[in-house]
Amino acid sequence: MTASPAFEGLTVVELAQGVAAPYCGMMLAQNGADVIKIEPIGYGDWSRGLGRREGDFSAESIVLNRGKRSLALNLKSEEGQRAALAILERADVVIENYRPGVTTRLGLDYERVKAVNPSVVYATVTGFGESGPNRDLPATDTVMQGYTGFMSINRDAAGVPRRLNMLAIDVSTGLYLAQAVATALYRRAVKGEGVHIRTSLLECAMAFQESRIVAEVFDGAAVKPVGAPVGTFRTADGYLSLNARRDNHFRALTDMLGHPEWREDARFASEQQRIVNAAALNALVKPFIAAEPTRYWQEKLADADILHAKVHDYRELMEDPQVCHMEAIGWAEIPGIGKLPATRLPGLPRPSERAAAAATPPRVGEGGRAALADLGFTPERVAALEACGAVRFCD
Known part of the structure; x- marks a missing residue:
């Protein structure tokens, strides 16, 4: 620009x-x-x-x-x-x-x-x-x-x-x-x-x-699961945001976890059924994610093309390779204060x-x-x- x-x-x-x-x-x-x-x-x-x-x-x-x-x-x-x-x-x-x-x-x-x-x-x-x-x-x-x-x-x-x-x-x-x-x-x-x-x-x-206001009327509740397994899961060394709600992603995840039979469970047979039974499905996935470090899951989920992200804190975010590559955060000298992060507005x-x-x-x-x-x-x-x-x- x-x-x-x-x-x-x-x-x-x-x-x-x-x-x-x-x-x-x-x-x-x-x-x-x-x-x-x-x-x-x-x-x-x-x-x-x-x-x-x-x-x-x-x-x-x-x-x-x-x-x-x-x-x-x-x-x-x-x-x-x-x-x-x-x-x-x-x-x-x-x-x-x-x-x-x-x-x-x-x-x-x-x-x-x-x-x-x-x-x-x-x-x-x-x-x-x-x-x-x-x-x-x-x-x-x-x-x-x-x-x-x-x-x-x-x-x-x-x-x-x-x-x-x-x-x-x-x-x-x-x-x-x-x-x-x-x-x-x-x-x-x-x-x-x-x-x-x-x-x-x-x-x-x-x-x-x-x-969310529309969902209150359309769904009967503003807060409902958008799918499952979806959410924040503890790993062995941090947290992972996971979204495997789609049929192809759920299929890949169940194969990865060694439980293809979950797909045959009537509670989890479709996206809509997984929403209804989200708590039960997330509870099944939880111990598997907790058993391995975040990096392990990042690699495995990326290979399977399943939506996921490490949950960063801001210090980690500023050092993230993608953020650095995009120059999404620069540094500005503030008189009397020193250098502080300065993000850029999108499109500028x-x-x-x-x-x-x-x-x-x-x-x-x-x-x-x-x-x-x-x-x-x-x-x-x-x-x-x-x-x-x-x-x-x-x-």
């Missing part, structure tokens, strides 16, 4: 904290947009404190803010609000995720921005939506994993619903939002029209789980081909002075904003 980035020349203003909307902003930045992140003076975006914070960075914020410039602006002050409106007047895209009513109070809502920037693509993300009984309730990834049923399909052995240990709802919301922004930008290019995109964590979480150049700036996140206020200059703010106006405490820079 040698073409210039698709969004090169676009100015995106991110009035957003947390994960979902900033993830969208990061995707636009990786596609060449100039993303200016407006965040609070001092502590900055609260995602900088998710988990361990070192300086201005956490693991989450490093990923969410790659390739952006940070403008630390006091939106509680009149000077800061006037500056923000002047910035939004020049933006191609605005992304905001404040609670309903906040941007109106700040004078930065869509109608106000549209009045001075008619072709703007303005994207709003809320938790539960902009209206309804839960409109004003706080919403986070953990809240939405529970509220939207996501935890219910991820139960432990005792049947207790569990949170998936990553921000799956937030990230998927960022993906959906980036898709909606890209569509709106195409519409603007073709028809010259701006638009107000409205979505929520609630809607995106449900879209993300649509097949490998990390080795990207400019270092695309993989580097800003500190709070880093790049803000240059961003204001690029937006037409005179040195005198920037100095006045700085003098009254409406803006703060770190470079």
